[in-house]
Amino acid sequence: EPEVTQTPSHQVTQMGQEVILRCVPISNHLYFYWYRQILGQKVEFLVSFYNNEISEKSEIFDDQFSVERPDGSNFTLKIRSTKLEDSAMYFCASRGTGAGELFFGEGSRLTVL
Amino acid sequence: DAKTTQPPSMDCAEGRAANLPCNHSTISGNEYVYWYRQIHSQGPQYIIHGLKNNETNEMASLIITEDRKSSTLILPHATLRDTAVYYCIVRPPNPNDYKLSFGAGTTVTVRA
Numbered sequence: 001e002p003e004v005t006q007t008p009s010h011q012v013t014q015m016g017q018e019v020i021l022r023c024v025p026i027s028n029h030l031y032f033y034w035y036r037q038i039l040g041q042k043v044e045f046l047v048s049f050y051n052n053e054i055s056e057k058s059e060i061f062d063d064q065f066s067v068e069r070p071d072g073s074n075f076t077l078k079i080r081s082t083k084l085e086d087s088a089m090y091f092c093a094s095r096g097t098g099a100g101e102l103f104f105g106e107g108s109r110l111t112v113l
Numbered sequence: 114d115a116k117t118t119q120p121p122s123m124d125c126a127e128g129r130a131a132n133l134p135c136n137h138s139t140i141s142g143n144e145y146v147y148w149y150r151q152i153h154s155q156g157p158q159y160i161i162h163g164l165k166n167n168e169t170n171e172m173a174s175l176i177i178t179e180d181r182k183s184s185t186l187i188l189p190h191a192t193l194r195d196t197a198v199y200y201c202i203v204r205p206p207n208p209n210d211y212k213l214s215f216g217a218g219t220t221v222t223v224r225a
Contacts, residue, residue: 004156031211035157043157043200043215056212091156095211100145102211104156 002026004105006092012111013082021077021108023092032075033093033102034067036060043091049075082112117201122220125195131188133219135201138182143206146177147213148186150197157200157215160186191223 005024013019025032034046048055049067066078075094079086089107118136125131137146148160161168161175163184168175174187188195200218204211 031209033211035213037154042217043151043213045212045214048211050209055209058212089154093156098208100147100162101159102157102213104158106156107154 002103004092004094004103006090006105006108008108009106010109010111012113015084015112016081019079019082019086019110021079021090021092021110023075023077023094023105024073025075025092025094026096026103027073029094029096029103031055031095031097032067032069033095034077035091035093035104036088037091037107038085038088046077046090079110082110084112086110087112117203117216119199119201119216119219121217122222125188125191125221125223127193127223127225128190131191131195131221131223133186133188133199133201133221134183135186136183137201137203140181140203145204145206146175146181146184147202147204148173148175148199149202149213149215150195150199151218152194152197160199162204191221193223193225195221196223197221 007022032049037043047057047061064080068076089109091107092105093102095102147162149157151157163175177184198218
C-alpha cells in the first residue's frame with residue numbers, strides 16, 4: 001500500500017537553529033499538508049499546498065515557517081529559527097484529486113532545547 | 114466548521130462491536146462527517162466518511178442519523194490493535210478545503 005514517508009523520525013536541535021523536515025508524499029497525489037501535534041495536545045493544521053503554492057495556512061504558520069516542493073517527490077517544512085514551543089510531532093499528509101481521504105505520514109518528532 | 118462532541122473515553126471488549134458516538138448538531142447541509150484514528154502518537158489514519166447515507170468499508174461502518182446531527186462509528190469486531198484515539202471531524206463540502214479540525218477525540222481501549 002502506498003504511504004507517505006517522513007524524515008527524520010526524530011530531530012533534536014538548539015533554539016534558534018534552522019530545521020528542515022522532509023516528506024515524500026504518495027506519488028500521484030497533488031495536495032500536500034503539514035499538521036503538528038504538541039505532546040498531549042490536539043493535532044493542528046499548519047498549511048496546505050497545491051500547484052506549487054500555499055492554499056491555506058493557520059495562525060501558527062508565521063514567517064518562521066515555509067514550505068517547498070523542491071522537486072517532483074519531496075515536500076519540505078522549514079522552520080527558520082526554532083523556538084522551544086516548536087517542539088512537537090510534525091505530520092505530513094497528502095491526497096489525490098477528489099479523494100476522500102488524507103494519508104498521513106508517521107511524523108517527525110522535533111525537540112528544541 | 115461545525116463542532117463535534119465525543120465522549121472522552123470508552124472501553125470495549127475484544128471481539129465485541131465498539132460503537133463510538135459523535136454529536137455534530139450544527140452540521141450544515143453539505144458538510145461531510147469523517148472519522149480518523151490515531152494509534153499511540155502515530156500519524157492519523159483515515160477510517161471512513163459519509164454525507165447522508167450510511168457507509169461501510171473493510172474497517173468500519175458509519176451510521177448517520179436522518180437529521181445528520183449525530184453519527185456512530187461501528188468497529189464490528191474490536192481487536193487489541195484498535196486501541197486508539199478516534200476523531201469525528203466535520204469537513205466543509207469544498208473539495209479543496211481539507212483543513213481538518215481535530216478535537217480531543219474518544220480514547221478507545223480494547224480489553225482482552
